[in-house]
Amino acid sequence: MTNYEIVSREDFSDVTYLLEIRHPMMARAAKPGQFVMVMLNEQGERIPLTIADFDGEKGTITLVIQAVGKTTRQMQQECRVGTSLYALVGPMGVPSPISHARKVLCVGGGLGVAPIFPQARGYKEAGAYVIGVVGFRNKDLVFWDEKFRDCCDELIICTDDGSLGIKGLVTAGILQAIEKHPDIEEVVAIGPPIMMKGCADSTRPFKIKTMVSLNPVMVDGTGMCGGCRVRIGDQVKFACVDGPDFDGHQVDFDDLMMRLRRYTKTERKALDHWEKGCNLDKTIASSVEALIPGQALTTV
Amino acid sequence: MREQDPIERSRNFEEVACGYHPDDAMRESERCLMCPDQPCVSGCPVGIDIPGFIRKIGEKDLRGAYDIITETSLLPAVCGRVCPQENQCEGVCTVGESLEPVAIGRLERFVGDAAIREGWVNIPYIEANRFKVGIVGSGPAGMACAADMAKAGCEVTVFEAFHQPGGVLRYGIPDFRLPNAVIDAEIGNLRKLGVKFECNTLVGRLFTIEQMISGMGYDAVFVGVGAGYPTMLGIPGDSLNGVLSANELLTRCNLMRAKEFPNFDTPQPIGRRVAVVGAGNTAMDAMRVCLRLGAEKVYCIYRRSRKEAPARAEEVHHAEQEGVEYHWLTNPVAVIDDGQGNVRGMRCVRMELGEPDESGRRRPVQVAGSEFDFETDLIVYAIGTNANPIMGQTSKLELNKWGYIQTDNSLATSMAGVFAGGDIVTGAATVIEAMGAGRKAAASMKAYLGIRDSALPYANGGEKLFGIDLRERNFARVRVA
Numbered sequence: 001m002t003n004y005e006i007v008s009r010e011d012f013s014d015v016t017y018l019l020e021i022r023h024p025m026m027a028r029a030a031k032p033g034q035f036v037m038v039m040l041n042e043q044g045e046r047i048p049l050t051i052a053d054f055d056g057e058k059g060t061i062t063l064v065i066q067a068v069g070k071t072t073r074q075m076q077q078e079c080r081v082g083t084s085l086y087a088l089v090g091p092m093g094v095p096s097p098i099s100h101a102r103k104v105l106c107v108g109g110g111l112g113v114a115p116i117f118p119q120a121r122g123y124k125e126a127g128a129y130v131i132g133v134v135g136f137r138n139k140d141l142v143f144w145d146e147k148f149r150d151c152c153d154e155l156i157i158c159t160d161d162g163s164l165g166i167k168g169l170v171t172a173g174i175l176q177a178i179e180k181h182p183d184i185e186e187v188v189a190i191g192p193p194i195m196m197k198g199c200a201d202s203t204r205p206f207k208i209k210t211m212v213s214l215n216p217v218m219v220d221g222t223g224m225c226g227g228c229r230v231r232i233g234d235q236v237k238f239a240c241v242d243g244p245d246f247d248g249h250q251v252d253f254d255d256l257m258m259r260l261r262r263y264t265k266t267e268r269k270a271l272d273h274w275e276k277g278c279n280l281d282k283t284i285a286s287s288v289e290a291l292i293p294g295q296a297l298t299t300v
Numbered sequence: 301m302r303e304q305d306p307i308e309r310s311r312n313f314e315e316v317a318c319g320y321h322p323d324d325a326m327r328e329s330e331r332c333l334m335c336p337d338q339p340c341v342s343g344c345p346v347g348i349d350i351p352g353f354i355r356k357i358g359e360k361d362l363r364g365a366y367d368i369i370t371e372t373s374l375l376p377a378v379c380g381r382v383c384p385q386e387n388q389c390e391g392v393c394t395v396g397e398s399l400e401p402v403a404i405g406r407l408e409r410f411v412g413d414a415a416i417r418e419g420w421v422n423i424p425y426i427e428a429n430r431f432k433v434g435i436v437g438s439g440p441a442g443m444a445c446a447a448d449m450a451k452a453g454c455e456v457t458v459f460e461a462f463h464q465p466g467g468v469l470r471y472g473i474p475d476f477r478l479p480n481a482v483i484d485a486e487i488g489n490l491r492k493l494g495v496k497f498e499c500n501t502l503v504g505r506l507f508t509i510e511q512m513i514s515g516m517g518y519d520a521v522f523v524g525v526g527a528g529y530p531t532m533l534g535i536p537g538d539s540l541n542g543v544l545s546a547n548e549l550l551t552r553c554n555l556m557r558a559k560e561f562p563n564f565d566t567p568q569p570i571g572r573r574v575a576v577v578g579a580g581n582t583a584m585d586a587m588r589v590c591l592r593l594g595a596e597k598v599y600c601i602y603r604r605s606r607k608e609a610p611a612r613a614e615e616v617h618h619a620e621q622e623g624v625e626y627h628w629l630t631n632p633v634a635v636i637d638d639g640q641g642n643v644r645g646m647r648c649v650r651m652e653l654g655e656p657d658e659s660g661r662r663r664p665v666q667v668a669g670s671e672f673d674f675e676t677d678l679i680v681y682a683i684g685t686n687a688n689p690i691m692g693q694t695s696k697l698e699l700n701k702w703g704y705i706q707t708d709n710s711l712a713t714s715m716a717g718v719f720a721g722g723d724i725v726t727g728a729a730t731v732i733e734a735m736g737a738g739r740k741a742a743a744s745m746k747a748y749l750g751i752r753d754s755a756l757p758y759a760n761g762g763e764k765l766f767g768i769d770l771r772e773r774n775f776a777r778v779r780v781a
Contacts, residue, residue: 043565089462219566223529225530236539263569269561269562270561
């Protein structure tokens with residue numbers, strides 16, 4: 001059985017972290033826009049994560065994760081260099097069609113900053129003039145700006161509080177870029193649904209083709225459950241096998257956001273259950289520490 | 301056969317049918333007439349020597365019975381439980397013309413369970429050849445094909461996209477109908493034959509069929525990935541929260557063990573009043589799972605009548621005993637929302653049966669002005685599946701107009717060395733039909749690779765050349781001493 005070993009880890013902030021995982025075959029097969037399904041342990045759930053980078057020579061893939069729910073928080077706590085994931089499947093989904101557009105705008109916001117990177121690099125390799133727009137809440141949360149500068153001809157950083165780059169949302173960055181470059185042929189946007197909706201709305205008046213990468217609730221990621229169905233124009237598509245990239249001007253974002261709230265209550269319950277377990281562990285640890293000093297770390 | 305009490309069992313995930321006591325099995329075996337024309341054998345998709353194994357049960361030789369079954373079938377404990385016997389062996393049983401037919405399925409299960417309990421496994425003498433065979437999908441078709449190819453001496457690897465092998469047996473069929481221990485035992489038997497399982501491998505995306513044949517050194521590939529792209533009804537309100545496919549419900553509950561939430565992380569949608577649309581085996585499974593998860597009411601909504609319901613008769617009966625409320629001749633027209641994106645109810649119309657359609661079943665027609673609403677908070681669609689698009693997206697395999705893989709009569713696809721069978725060729729069918737397809741593809745694969753197939757009959761005077769049956773098409777490797 002393949003062992004999905006974590007070979008490096010980097011913490012960008014108290015919620016965002018990077019995991020580099022060994023999987024030589026996947027590293028060779030992966031293309032921009034694809035995702036993986038991850039299971040942390042045997043009792044875990046399958047969560048879809050977009051591939052943020054892949055290195056065929058090193059044989060690794062990179063995931064950038066935000067600790068928002070039970071599984072991602074548990075991963076933040078347990079995934080150390082040298083440990084392994086229980087399951088890692090992929091690459092899944094239809095790769096992004098890297099076209100021969102001459103001028104492209106790649107937009108990443110929040111958890112979408114990392115996954116937009118392979119797209120930007122892909123367009124650069126295809127010979128396009130690439131303008132990157134990345135958005136963060138503040139200066140301290142900024143990561144990978146050097147990596148983006150390497151593959152973008154221009155980079156616009158947006159922060160909510162204006163502590164770095166321009167003050168405002170990524171849509172402000174988009175408008176600034178379009179103003180300067182009226183010949184932008186394509187926009188690719190990845191991020192939270194509300195941000196992608198904003199991007200699609202801001203490019204609509206200019207009639208620039210805008211692709212977005214959707215992230216609905218999934219179980220299997222192979223087209224089998226239909227949980228990830230999304231409305232694209234008047235059609236229903238499965239994001240896992242028909243996407244995850246779709247024409248942003250056609251996507252019904254309200255439907256997507258409504259469906260993302262489907263398991264909010266149970267997810268909350270899972271998180272509470274887990275946190276309770278953690279506190280219990282801490283209690284045990286401190287009592288062990290009290291009895292046998294120096295033992296607590298190895299016990300828990 | 302003893303069964304768990306309906307009310308009690310509708311709250312647990314233990315197996316419903318408890319299996320025969322040896323005395324009952326003996327008594328049942330004596331009911332077989334051992335008739336000479338053996339209609340049951342031709343009624344079985346894999347042609348098990350049914351009177352043969354029943355005779356052995358009568359002789360109290362269970363090991364002998366197991367040996368006879370495993371000559372043709374791989375998974376007696378599975379098939380005895382999930383085959384629709386009433387349309388196959390038991391449907392044509394001579395005894396059944398005047399009395400209840402011999403309970404062939406239950407007897408088969410009795411033998412299969414005994415084998416698991418005693419740890420019997422029939423591993424023939426296998427002489428390794430130099431062929432490498434890749435099997436895509438670890439469901440019933442893939443398992444059957446893998447067994448035959450391993451027995452023929454090939455090095456067999458089965459690829460599975462999920463983290464556990466078994467395909468629909470694992471994610472689809474619930475524990476109370478097919479316990480996980482039974483699947484584990486059957487997979488264990490395959491491993492003993494030398495079959496390797498590679499889970500977490502999505503063929504098509506991680507590597508393609510073309511790569512398997514050209515770069516990875518597989519001499520032949522069998523594609524048995526199943527159909528599994530669930531159909532939604534396409535009525536208003538389809539995308540509301542609380543509407544889901546039976547595949548999603550069952551996968552969460554069975555494979556991901558969401559029923560043990562929060563000890564397992566996957567959330568399980570639980571309804572107070574559940575409406576399941578469809579009346580096939582999957583619909584029955586979905587309804588009975590919902591009851592066990594604590595639903596107060598479970599309705600079955602089906603647009604035809606009970607007679608046309610495609611589920612096994614036993615499942616329809618079991619579900620009814622457990623409290624499922626059937627609404628035959630009822631067709632959903634809309635899902636009603638609560639104003640916050642959740643399901644509140646369903647709007648249906650009454651149907652009546654008209655003229656027979658191309659499938660021979662009478663076509664349901666809407667009764668004018670019969671619209672009515674009812675309250676429900678979870679709606680499960682179990683109305684069939686379409687072809688999964690991954691194989692088509694990632695290979696040059698020829699597909700038919702519905703997206704299923706195009707094969708000839710020998711189950712060969714448009715690509716040399718690649719064979720396909722099961723739901724991805726025929727559309728949704730049964731476990732035993734998929735197994736039958738897996739075995740048929742294995743026979744064609746052996747002919748393609750030039751492996752002598754001892755399963756082909758030699759004696760009955762087929763055309764021969766140098767003493768070799770022509771149907772074997774085994775001319776490549778004749779060696780002259």
